[in-house]
Each structure stands twice: as structure tokens, then as C-alpha cells.
Amino acid sequence: MAIESHVLICGGSACSSSGSNNITAEFKKELEAAGLAGKVEVLQTGCLGFCEQGPIVKIMPQGTFYVHVKLEDVKEIVSEHLVKGRVVGRLCYDPAQAKDPHAEANIPFYKKQFRIVLRNCGVINPEKIEDYIARDGYKALEKVLFEMTPEQVVEEMKKSGLRGRGGAGFPTGVKWESAAKQPKGQKYMICNADEGDPGAYMDRATLEGDPHSVLEAMVIGGYAVGADKGYIYIRAEYPLAIERLQIAIGQAREAGLLGDDILGSGFNFDIELRFGAGAFVCGEGTALQHSIEGKRGMPRPKPPNSVVAGLWARPTVINNVETLATIPVIINKGADWFTKIGTPDTPGTKVFALTGKVNNSGLIEVPMGTTLREIIFDIGGGIRGGHKFKAAQTGGPSGGMIPEQFLDLPIDFGSLAKIDSIMGSGGLIVMDETDCVVDIAKFYLDFTVEESCGKCAPCRIGGRKLLNYLTKISEGRGTLQDLENMERISKAMCKASLCGLGQSAANPVLSMLKYFKDEVVEHVVDKKCRAGKCSKLIQYKIDPAKCKGCTMCARKCPAGAISGALKNPHVIDTTKCVKCGACEATCKFGAISHG
Amino acid sequence: MNEPIEKMTPEISAFIEEWKSKPGNLIMVLHQVQQTYGYIPRNIAIEISERLSVPLAKIYGVVTFYNFFKLEKAGKYKIQVCLGTACYIRGGDDLLKALEKELGIGLNSTTPDGLFSIEAVRCLGCCGLAPVIVVNGNVHGRLTSKDVPAIIEQYRKQG
Numbered sequence: 001m002a003i004e005s006h007v008l009i010c011g012g013s014a015c016s017s018s019g020s021n022n023i024t025a026e027f028k029k030e031l032e033a034a035g036l037a038g039k040v041e042v043l044q045t046g047c048l049g050f051c052e053q054g055p056i057v058k059i060m061p062q063g064t065f066y067v068h069v070k071l072e073d074v075k076e077i078v079s080e081h082l083v084k085g086r087v088v089g090r091l092c093y094d095p096a097q098a099k100d101p102h103a104e105a106n107i108p109f110y111k112k113q114f115r116i117v118l119r120n121c122g123v124i125n126p127e128k129i130e131d132y133i134a135r136d137g138y139k140a141l142e143k144v145l146f147e148m149t150p151e152q153v154v155e156e157m158k159k160s161g162l163r164g165r166g167g168a169g170f171p172t173g174v175k176w177e178s179a180a181k182q183p184k185g186q187k188y189m190i191c192n193a194d195e196g197d198p199g200a201y202m203d204r205a206t207l208e209g210d211p212h213s214v215l216e217a218m219v220i221g222g223y224a225v226g227a228d229k230g231y232i233y234i235r236a237e238y239p240l241a242i243e244r245l246q247i248a249i250g251q252a253r254e255a256g257l258l259g260d261d262i263l264g265s266g267f268n269f270d271i272e273l274r275f276g277a278g279a280f281v282c283g284e285g286t287a288l289q290h291s292i293e294g295k296r297g298m299p300r301p302k303p304p305n306s307v308v309a310g311l312w313a314r315p316t317v318i319n320n321v322e323t324l325a326t327i328p329v330i331i332n333k334g335a336d337w338f339t340k341i342g343t344p345d346t347p348g349t350k351v352f353a354l355t356g357k358v359n360n361s362g363l364i365e366v367p368m369g370t371t372l373r374e375i376i377f378d379i380g381g382g383i384r385g386g387h388k389f390k391a392a393q394t395g396g397p398s399g400g401m402i403p404e405q406f407l408d409l410p411i412d413f414g415s416l417a418k419i420d421s422i423m424g425s426g427g428l429i430v431m432d433e434t435d436c437v438v439d440i441a442k443f444y445l446d447f448t449v450e451e452s453c454g455k456c457a458p459c460r461i462g463g464r465k466l467l468n469y470l471t472k473i474s475e476g477r478g479t480l481q482d483l484e485n486m487e488r489i490s491k492a493m494c495k496a497s498l499c500g501l502g503q504s505a506a507n508p509v510l511s512m513l514k515y516f517k518d519e520v521v522e523h524v525v526d527k528k529c530r531a532g533k534c535s536k537l538i539q540y541k542i543d544p545a546k547c548k549g550c551t552m553c554a555r556k557c558p559a560g561a562i563s564g565a566l567k568n569p570h571v572i573d574t575t576k577c578v579k580c581g582a583c584e585a586t587c588k589f590g591a592i593s594h595g
Numbered sequence: 596m597n598e599p600i601e602k603m604t605p606e607i608s609a610f611i612e613e614w615k616s617k618p619g620n621l622i623m624v625l626h627q628v629q630q631t632y633g634y635i636p637r638n639i640a641i642e643i644s645e646r647l648s649v650p651l652a653k654i655y656g657v658v659t660f661y662n663f664f665k666l667e668k669a670g671k672y673k674i675q676v677c678l679g680t681a682c683y684i685r686g687g688d689d690l691l692k693a694l695e696k697e698l699g700i701g702l703n704s705t706t707p708d709g710l711f712s713i714e715a716v717r718c719l720g721c722c723g724l725a726p727v728i729v730v731n732g733n734v735h736g737r738l739t740s741k742d743v744p745a746i747i748e749q750y751r752k753q754g
């Protein structure tokens with residue numbers, strides 16, 4: 001019997017955690033029972049991008065897209081859809097699909113996306129090398145080994161204009177060229193899979209959904225620069241990605257795609273995993289190398305650059321996961337094809353982890369030059385709960401808050417730098433009017449202060465000072481002079497810090513002061529937080545017109561701040577109130593509010 | 596405080612042998628230890644120091660640098676609250692408060708019966724499900740503070 005349909009079940013981290021493994025097993029069982037086992041193939045894929053709606057099941061070739069699938073729904077999908085060919089309308093993301101099963105292309109979430117990095121993610125079974133090979137996998141490696149000299153590979157990469165997706169945007173071809181020019185001898189390729197930005201999971205999804213693409217690119221890189229050894233430095237917090245990589249490395253070795261004499265070409269290259277251990281600074285190249293060497297992950301001053309003296313003082317290329325996953329496609333389709341995508345500043349695509357206050361939170365890939373408005377409103381489906389857009393943060397703790405006025409700016413490395421943010425690695429956090437800019441800046445500084453390695457004073461002391469000022473402001477103790485001091489300290493940190501962590505840690509503060517000054521001044525002068533987030537500035541009030549005098553709130557208040565007679569309006573003594581919010585949660589009549 | 600003495604398992608012993616001659620082995624060995632015991636027991640650290648010929652001070656220097664390594668044993672149910680940005684913005688700190696209230700303990704501590712401990716982590720890569728907590732590796736996502744008591748109860752019942 002020939003295979004007629006495929007059932008794709010998302011095995012990404014988010015969907016796995018909501019039970020997609022059991023769903024896969026259930027599908028196999030039900031298909032067996034329906035006598036379809038030979039006709040319908042079940043495969044568990046990587047992230048389909050729509051994590052918030054998971055677990056996701058997709059039926060091919062129709063492309064019917066089922067969301068929030070539960071174990072008990074499986075029987076119905078099998079008996080209705082796969083046996084009788086009738087789409088199960090109630091489980092479709094888009095009800096229009098019930099009528100036209102080919103409507104996937106019309107789901108707004110997918111329509112504006114363009115997939116290079118995620119080309120196989122959600123399409124193949126990441127635990128089967130055959131699936132990767134069937135989709136042109138390892139073809140680029142073959143081409144490179146047998147049809148190109150290392151110099152030609154470097155040249156092609158330079159021509160493609162690919163810029164590193166780990167955050168800094170350094171041209172990959174130039175980096176490879178410098179490493180290739182170092183004298184022959186031991187050199188290393190490192191894949192940076194530390195993914196330190198808290199709130200971003202692009203690299204995790206890529207490794208879980210298409211691990212071979214990264215392995216293939218590392219071998220290509222090794223060939224181009226003359227390295228025979230590669231390390232993947234991956235966060236220990238990503239067990240599923242680690243497991244898939246281990247499987248992939250085993251399969252690639254077995255297939256002669258890793259190890260000695262790859263494909264009979266005479267070229268040797270092997271890859272080992274090293275685990276990160278929860279230190280953000282270890283994403284920085286030199287710190288990462290110290291960590292692989294088994295030491296504390298402290299950055300060191302440059303020069304020498306890693307391409308000259310990196311891991312164990314040998315020439316080393318560090319590339320990010322997403323950068324690497326792009327490379328096989330560039331080799332296969334050519335630099336000329338690649339430069340037509342994206343912008344002149346940054347050719348290609350970018351994967352974003354779109355999160356925060358958007359309706360469709362998930363993993364997306366768009367051509368560079370797409371605007372934030374398209375990402376947040378067309379793909380992301382706008383702001384949740386009918387709220388209003390306030391800001392978007394790219395670049396995580398190293399980036400800035402982008403205000404509404406830039407929603408239509410085509411984004412690439414250059415354009416984001418001009419508006420005081422950075423591209424970063426791809427975290428994109430959307431905030432609405434219930435988020436407070438002071439609170440967010442404080443959140444990020446809290447993070448960078450905790451993660452600073454403490455080696456240099458500007459970052460260690462400056463970060464702490466910024467955090468203290470932000471705390472003061474959020475508690476209504478700030479002064480206008482503090483704002484000026486913050487700006488001065490921020491600029492000093494940018495200039496004088498030793499590594500990228502300190503150099504960019506002040507970005508959230510600088511963008512806050514530049515684009516949201518009104519809101520900050522309100523905290524300082526009016527002692528008011530318009531978002532109602534800064535708890536010390538919140539005032540709880542009882543509306544006498546709505547209060548029925550039921551006394552519930554007074555009984556709940558831990559501070560004894562509420563008084564009033566039975567059946568009479570109650571009042572809150574704001575000097576006693578500790579702003580716990582218990583009264584508001586208790587009142588059945590909606591008489592208590594805060595602001 | 597009395598430091599519990601843990602037994603070195605044959606797996607760890609074999610792992611140390613396997614990695615002994617590889618450069619940069621210390622962190623990988625510590626990962627194995629952390630995974631087995633849920634923390635880095637002192638007697639094991641001493642043994643590693645001897646077998647890898649690494650000064651104990653260096654081992655502790657490394658252990659304290661990296662957040663992933665813990666010096667104290669976690670509860671039987673290790674609760675990790677995500678305070679990454681995506682989770683924070685969707686109320687991760689409310690979950691933390693609710694957990695602290697429900698269990699009567701603060702961050703980085705363990706209930707007196709040894710059943711639960713709470714720690715904060717920065718992003719588990721499940722941001723699509725924010726806010727998220729993880730109990731012994733099981734992810735609970737799309738939570739509000741109202742869901743917390745039921746989750747705790749579920750584990751408490753298992754004892």
C-alpha cells in the first residue's frame with residue numbers, strides 16, 4: 001500500500017509539554033484500528049511555530065491545521081478526516097478550513113512568512129536523517145567537498161552578505177576568511193546555542209526541528225576554514241534539543257557525514273556537545289570558550305580575536321545556530337538567490353520568537369525589511385484583549401523599547417541600531433498599556449546586574465547604580481536629577497565596558513528615557529504609574545456609589561486599612577494600605593479600583 | 596549544617612573515567628552530578644577534585660559561577676518558575692507569589708517536609724505557553740495564579 005496522507009504532530013517543546021507524545025501514540029493506535037496503518041504515515045515534527053495554539057496536528061497533503069488537539073479528539077480526526085475525508089471543523093484554527101481544506105496558505109499567521117532557516121521545521125521528523133536528506137539535506141556538503149575549493153566557499157559566503165544572527169550582525173564570510181587565513185594547524189568551529197536572551201527560543205526550535213541543518217553547516221564551515229573539530233555549546237536547560245542533536249550526530253557519523261574521510265573526500269570533521277550552565281555572559285564568544293575549557297565563563301579583552309586565538313588559544317570560528325542553519329541553503333541556491341531576499345543592509349530572513357501581549361504568540365520567520373506592524377498585527381494578530389500597543393522590545397536585555405512611531409520601519413540590523421535598539425538574536429516582546437516602561441527597564445537591569453560577571457567596573461558598578469535609580473523611581477522617590485545621572489552612567493557603560501553585556505546593558509534605559517520620558521517623569525513628579533504596575537505608586541480607592549457596605553474587604557485587609565459601618569460606604573486609609581490588592585479581588589460589587 | 600553524604604554512583608564513576616583525559620571536562624562532569632543528585636554534594640565534589648586532580652577551590656569557583664549548579668538539595672518536587680521576559684510580562688511574578696503563599700516558603704527554599712522547593716529560571720524556551728512553571732521537568736503553561744493551588748495539590752497527593 002502506498003502512503004497517501006501524512007499526519008504531522010508537533011513535537012516541539014511547547015506542544016510536547018501539552019501532551020503531543022501521547023497524541024502521536026494514539027494516532028498510531030487509531031490508524032491501526034481503522035486499517036489505515038499502511039496508507040497514512042504519522043510523524044512527529046519540530047515546532048510548527050504556532051506554539052500558543054498547541055498541541056498542533058497537521059494533515060498533509062491537504063494542509064489542514066488542527067489546534068488544541070486533545071487525546072480524545074484523535075479518534076474523530078481518524079474516523080472523520082482520514083477515513084471519510086471530512087474535515088473536523090471544530091478543531092480547525094480557521095473555520096474556513098472546514099470548507100476548503102487547502103486554506104492553510106490563507107492563515108494570516110503563515111501568509112507573510114518566508115522560511116529558510118525553518119524550512120524543515122514542522123515538515124520532517126527531526127530524528128530521521130532520511131527525512132533531512134530527502135529535502136536536499138547534505139547536498140550542500142557534497143557540493144562543497146567535491147565541486148568547490150575552501151576559498152570558493154569563503155567567497156560565496158562573502159558574496160551572500162550573510163550577517164551573523166547571534167546579535168552582532170558580523171559578516172559570516174569575513175569571519176570565515178580571517179580564520180581560513182590563519183596558519184594551518186588545529187582550528188575549531190563552534191556553534192553558539194547558548195540562547196541567553198530570556199524570552200527567546202528560535203535556536204531551540206531550530207535544533208529540535210532540524211538538527212542536521214546545523215551539523216551540515218558546521219562541516220561546511222570546517223572545510224572552508226580548515227578546522228577538523230567542532231563544538232556545539234548548548235544550554236543544559238534544553239534537554240529535548242540536546243537529545244535530538246545526539247541522535248543526529250550519531251546518524252551523521254553512521255552515514256559517513258561526520259568523522260574521518262567524509263563521503264570519501266579525505267576531509268575529516270567531528271562534532272561534540274558541551275553544555276552551558278545558566279550564565280548569560282557565556283553567550284559572549286570569549287566567555288563561551290572559557291566555559292568549554294571548563295573554567296568560569298568570564299570574557300577577556302580583545303584583541304586577539306577568536307579567529308586568531310580562540311578556544312585553547314587556537315583559531316576559532318563561532319557562529320550562531322540560525323546563521324548556520326541558513327548556510328546549506330545559500331550553498332545550494334547560490335549567493336545571488338540569497339541577496340534578492342531581505343534588504344541590502346541585511347540579506348535573508350530573520351526568525352523571531354514573538355511573545356508578550358500579542359494574540360498569536362509563536363515562532364515566525366520573515367524576510368529582513370518586514371515592518372513591526374506586519375509582524376505584530378498581520379502575523380501576530382494584534383494586541384490581546386483589545387488592549388493598545390505600547391512598545392516592542394527587540395534584542396532582549398541588550399535591546400531597546402521601540403515606540404509606536406516606528407511600527408512602519410522596515411527592520412534590519414542597520415535600521416534597528418538607528419532607533420536605539422538592536423536586532424539581537426530574535427526575541428520580540430510586545431507590550432501594551434498595562435505594561436510600565438520603568439518596570440520593564442527595571443526587569444532587564446535586574447537581569448543584567450545578576451548576570452554581570454563583575455570583571456569590569458563600568459558594568460558591575462554602573463549596572464547596579466542604574467538599577468538603584470530605577471527602583472527609586474518606581475517607588476516614587478526619584479528626582480529629575482536622577483534621570484540625568486542615569487543618562488550619564490548609561491553612556492559611560494556603553495563606552496567603557498569590556499564586553500557586549502555591559503556595553504549594551506543600558507539600552508533599555510536609554511530608549512526608555514528617549515521615547516517614554518513623559519511616563520518616567522510622571523513617576524518622578526506626579527508619583528503616578530499610569531500602567532498601575534509600580535505597586536508603591538498604586539492607590540486603592542473605594543467608589544462610594546458602588547459600595548454596598550458588605551464589610552468583606554475590611555475583613556480581608558491584612559493592614560487594617562479599611563473602615564466603615566455595615567451597609568455604609570467603606571473607605572481606605574492610604575497611609576496604612578500595603579497595596580496587596582486583596583480588597584479589590586474580594587469586592588463582589590466592583591467598588592474597589594486602583595490606579 | 597550537616598552535609599548529607601551521597602554515594603558515588605557507578606555511572607558517575609564511569610563518566611569521570613571516560614572524561615578524565617579530555618580537556619575541559621570539569622563542567623561536563625558537574626552536569627552529570629547535578630543531574631543525578633539534583634545538586635553538587637560536598638563529598639562528591641571532593642572526590643571529583645581528587646580524581647580529576649583539580650583543586651577543590653576551582654570546583655567551587657565554577658559551581659558558584661553557574662546558576663545551573665546548586666549547592667543544596669532541592670525538594671522532591673522541584674518547582675521552577677520562569678521569570679524570563681515573555682513569562683514576566685504575562686504574569687510570571689504573580690505565579691511566584693501564589694506559589695510562595697501556597698507553600699509558605701520563599702524563593703530558593705524547600706518546604707520543611709522536603710516535598711517542594713521553588714527556584715526561578717530565566718526562560719525555558721516554551722515562551723509560547725507563557726507564563727510557565729516546571730515541576731520535575733513537566734511543563735505547566737498558560738497559567739494564572741488561580742491555577743497554582745490545584746497543581747500543588749496534584750503533586751501533594753502523589754506524596
Ligand SMILES: Cc1cc2nc3c(=O)[nH]c(=O)nc-3n(C[C@H](O)[C@H](O)[C@H](O)COP(=O)(O)O)c2cc1C
Binds near residue numbers: 323
Ligand atoms: C552577553 C552576550 C550574550 C550573547 N549571547 C549569545 C547567544 O546566546 N547566542 C548567540 O548565538 N550569540 C550570542 N552572543 C553573540 C556572540 O558573542 C557572537 O557574536 C555570536 O555567537 C557569533 O555568531 P554569529 O556571527 O553567527 O552571530 C552574545 C553576546 C554577548 C555579548
Ligand code: SF4
Binds near residue numbers: 452
Ligand atoms: S561588561 Fe559586564 S559581563 Fe562583560 S566583562 Fe565587564 S563585568 Fe563582565
Ligand code: SF4
Binds near residue numbers: 549550553570591
Ligand atoms: S467589599 Fe466592596 S461593597 Fe463590600 S464594603 Fe468593601 S468596597 Fe464596599
Ligand code: SF4
Binds near residue numbers: 559572579582583
Ligand atoms: S490593597 Fe490590601 S492593604 Fe490596601 S486596602 Fe486593600 S486589602 Fe488593605
Ligand code: FES
Binds near residue numbers: 014015048363723
Ligand atoms: S512547539 Fe508546537 S507549534 Fe511550537
Ligand code: FES
Binds near residue numbers: 677680682717719725
Ligand atoms: S520566558 Fe518563560 S519560557 Fe521563555
